Structure formats: C-alpha cells, structure tokens
Amino acid sequence: MSVADYIRNSQVWKSVFRHPAPRDRRNRVVVMLTNVFLHLHPVSIRKSGIALSYTWCMGGITFFLFLVETVTGVLLMFYYRPTLEHAYNDILDLRHVATLGILRELHRWGAHAMVISIWLHMYRVFLTGSYKPPREFNWGVGVILLVLTLLLSFTGYLLPWDQLAIWAITVGSNMARATPLLGHEGPGASFLTVGGVSLIHNGSDARYLLLGGRFVGENTLLRFYVLHCVAIPLAAAVLIAVHFWRVRKDGGISGPL
Amino acid sequence: MSDPIPNPAGSPDPAPQKPPESITDKPTAPPPSTATTTAPVAAVPKPAPPKPPVKAAATRRGFIAGLFSWFALGWIAFTGSMGVMSLGSLRFLFLNVLAEPPSKIKVGYPDAYEDGKVVERFKDQNTWIVRFDGKIYALSTTCTHLGCTPNWLEREAKFKCPCHGSGFYITGINFEGPAPRPLERWAVGVGEDGQIVVDKSKKFQQERGEWTNPESFIKV
Numbered sequence: 001m002s003v004a005d006y007i008r009n010s011q012v013w014k015s016v017f018r019h020p021a022p023r024d025r026r027n028r029v030v031v032m033l034t035n036v037f038l039h040l041h042p043v044s045i046r047k048s049g050i051a052l053s054y055t056w057c058m059g060g061i062t063f064f065l066f067l068v069e070t071v072t073g074v075l076l077m078f079y080y081r082p083t084l085e086h087a088y089n090d091i092l093d094l095r096h097v098a099t100l101g102i103l104r105e106l107h108r109w110g111a112h113a114m115v116i117s118i119w120l121h122m123y124r125v126f127l128t129g130s131y132k133p134p135r136e137f138n139w140g141v142g143v144i145l146l147v148l149t150l151l152l153s154f155t156g157y158l159l160p161w162d163q164l165a166i167w168a169i170t171v172g173s174n175m176a177r178a179t180p181l182l183g184h185e186g187p188g189a190s191f192l193t194v195g196g197v198s199l200i201h202n203g204s205d206a207r208y209l210l211l212g213g214r215f216v217g218e219n220t221l222l223r224f225y226v227l228h229c230v231a232i233p234l235a236a237a238v239l240i241a242v243h244f245w246r247v248r249k250d251g252g253i254s255g256p257l
Numbered sequence: 258m259s260d261p262i263p264n265p266a267g268s269p270d271p272a273p274q275k276p277p278e279s280i281t282d283k284p285t286a287p288p289p290s291t292a293t294t295t296a297p298v299a300a301v302p303k304p305a306p307p308k309p310p311v312k313a314a315a316t317r318r319g320f321i322a323g324l325f326s327w328f329a330l331g332w333i334a335f336t337g338s339m340g341v342m343s344l345g346s347l348r349f350l351f352l353n354v355l356a357e358p359p360s361k362i363k364v365g366y367p368d369a370y371e372d373g374k375v376v377e378r379f380k381d382q383n384t385w386i387v388r389f390d391g392k393i394y395a396l397s398t399t400c401t402h403l404g405c406t407p408n409w410l411e412r413e414a415k416f417k418c419p420c421h422g423s424g425f426y427i428t429g430i431n432f433e434g435p436a437p438r439p440l441e442r443w444a445v446g447v448g449e450d451g452q453i454v455v456d457k458s459k460k461f462q463q464e465r466g467e468w469t470n471p472e473s474f475i476k477v
Contacts, residue, residue: 075346097354100345 040241042248049253054128058121059253063240065114069152072107073229080159082225084218087161111153118146130254138246141239148236155228161221169224170216176207183207358382360458366451367393367477375409375427384443384455385409385416389427392474395443395455396429402436416440430463439463444472 007013022028032038048054079098080090094104122142125131131139158169177185181192182205189200202214212219247253323329362382370376370388379386385396396416398406405420415432416425423434430439444459453475461473468474 071346075349078350093354098349099351099353100349103346103349 040244040248042252045252055253056120056124058117058124062114062117062121065110065117066236066240068110069107069114070233072103072110073233075103076107077229082159082221084161084221087159087221091160091162111156114149115153118149122146125254128254135246135250138243138250141243141246145236145239145243148232148239152228152232152236155224155232158216158221158224159228166216169220173207173210173216176210177202177205179206361454361456363448363452364395364455365453367447367453367475370477373427375411377409379455380406383457386453386455387427388477391477393445393453393477394429394474395445397441397443397457397460399441400436401431401438401440402434407440442468442473445475446472447475 018034019030020027022031029043032041032043076094079094081087091104095101125139125142154169154172157172158165177183179186181188182200183189184198184200184202184205184207186205189205190198192199202208208214210220210223211217212223324333362379362384364376364379364384364386367388370386370393372388372390374388376386380398383398385398387394387396400407400418400420400423402418402421402423405418407416407418407423407425409415410417414427416427416429418424418434418436421435423431423436425431425436425440428439429442431437439462441460441462444456444461446454446456448454459472461467461470
C-alpha cells in the first residue's frame, strides 16, 4: 500500500472528502454538490459559458475584484482609525510608513476597476439579451449589486478625510436634501407639517440620518466607515450568493434556453 | 442520486448518454493531444490490449515544454504574485512606527531626591524612583505575582498590591502575599545634563543577583 493510498484511506481524509477522486462523471458531480463553495456553481455548463469572446468573464472579474477589495480592506482596517484625529494621518502612514504601502492603492484601483467591470458585465448581459425572462429577477438583483458597489465607492471616498473627501461627500449628500418627502428641500416635504410645524427640516431629514449631523463631521466619518466596512459588504455578499444561485437556476450563464 | 448526471442547465451534451454501468471508475480515454507525442504507441494495431496512456507531461521534454505554455506561465505568474503578496501582507501587519512612549525617561537631578522617600510622580510611566541607603534606584510598578500595580503605603512603609495582597519593602523585596519574587528594577544612569535617566528596556532582578550590577543603581 502506497503512502498516497494510506492517506486516502485514513479517517481524516475521508472525513473531509466524502467521495472518491473525481475521475468519472458521477464523482465530478458529487464533488460539486458536496462542497459549499463549489455548489453555487452549476455542475455542468454550456461551452459558450466559458467562451471569453461570449461572456468577457466580466462577472467573474467583478467577483474577483470583490474578493481583492475584501482582503485588502481587512488589511487596511488594521491601521486605519475613523476619527478626526487619526484618519488622514493613518492614510498617509499606510502609504509612506507601512511596509507594502501599495495595499491602499490596490484597494482604490480595485474599486475603480470593479465599477468598470460591472458596467461591462451589464453591457454584455444587455447585448446578449440575458436580462429576458426567466432571468429578469437576476437582472434586478444585479442592479441592486451595482447600487451597492457605487455606495461602497461613495462611502469609501470619505475615509481618507482630506479636503477632496469632505467636499465630495458634502456635495454628494446634498442630493439627499432633495429626496421626495424625506428631504427637507425635496418635493412633498412641505406637506408634512403638524399645526404649522414642519416635520421634515434640516435636523430630521434623510441627509441628517445619513451624515449623523447637519454637515459632514466626525459622526459622518464613523457612519460611513461602518457602512463601508460592515453593512454594505455583508449585504453585497448575500446578494452575490443569490445572484450566482439564480444564474444557475435560471438556465446557466446567458445563451439561449 | 438515482440520476447520475443532473444537468440543470439542460445544455446539449454532444456525448451520447452512456448506460449507467459504464459510469464507473474506469480511467478516462487519453486526451487527443497525447496522440501526437505517443505516436509510436498509437501505431499499434487496434486489437492490441490498450496500454496505459503516457501523458505529454510525463516525459522530461513534455514537462519542460509544458512549463512554457501560456497556460502554465499564467498559473506560475498568478501563483508567484499571490505568494509575494501574501508574504508582503504578512510583513504589512508588523508595524514600522510605534506611538508608544519611549523606554528612556528623564526623572530630574539626584539631589532632588530625599533619603527614604518613594517618588510616585512617574508611576504612570511604570516606575517608582527611590532613594534609600545611599542608592537611587528605579522600581518597576508591575507586581511580580500577576502583573497588577501595587500602591506605596507611606505609613506602613511598604508597597501593597490591591489585587491579592502581595507586600514589598521599600527595597522591592517581597515579604508577604503570593508574589514569588521581588519587584524588578530598571537601569538608571546620570545623563550629560546631570539628570537621572531611567532605561526601561533593561531590567535587573534581585533573585538573579543582578541588583549588584552598577547599572541598576546610582551611588549617592
């Protein structure tokens, strides 16, 4: 009995791999179905599904970039403190003092690349008509994922806490003033009054909730940090799983049904 | 698992559905590419028993040629860059700059200290400055039991730890409670400006006989 056979017959090996090596079609299926990560992927796909000229692999590249952002982001969190005192200097230190200062740049470039690859992915899905029934729900999921990615970019934009960041978020969040009903300068807000007292004013509207104040300050930095590092990535991860699952359930990657 | 090949995509499979008994652990047919490298073997008339397929990579030439395929180069580059980034990320986690207080502190001139007095001014920097019996020394404020910070009790002339009751004389020698050994002393010296410099990167332990080291006290 060879060493390889001994290992493959051991209890440890068998407890991890509950099936023989994937040498035949049945076991190739079983490998996919018994692995929590692989099972999100279809057991078999059309040849066109892996043709780069057809899919551009933009969805896969987007997911890869999401993983890159997760890994580099976790590493950056070991250095970055979301406070007025430390935020800007921590970003400078990440670039100039920490070893592998390129990690912070990788995080930023990855974010830009992710937005671009998502647009190309949607463009491809549109050109191949892959938004049509029964895939229209997954197109909707994808649109939410696009919005989450843009929100990740927006919240991450504030964290360096330089003049660019502060004024970009000041300008960007001014849009929330004009939210219908919920923004104090938006349509309908003037109707929400009780006895002549306005319910929606600049201390109670959507922008106030988003910023944690009437202007961009320390509360905003903390809120955007938590949204950027925890809330939005968690929501995106769940929706990515749904997105992949529906790709499989709705007939595989693109192509005619 | 009655259906061995679930195919949710319903994709057209060019291979005809094989009967179930053929779906076993039999070795798969050699890929077409091997036919070129094993041409002499393939030239054997068909009725001959099938020889185990020789993969292209199994020969040395095939292995080296395989290394230079674009596919292999891509994987080597990917694996290499992943390895470099992993090592770099590990190094990234070791801080290059610390915001911790310096280990050397100046505590004033020797003649400012009275004999038999414990100066608690530098307790938040983890040291008591003591002048006693013709020596000035710096005691660590860390209890040798479990690392709490004792208090100097002036009237009882002892250091008393609030956690478990360890007691130390003014010299730092333990005499009551669970502390197993005396308080540690830091290195002290007189700087160029005449001030005492406490160096907390060096410590001297009585039970090792290190308190006789001239660096552990200043003679006055």
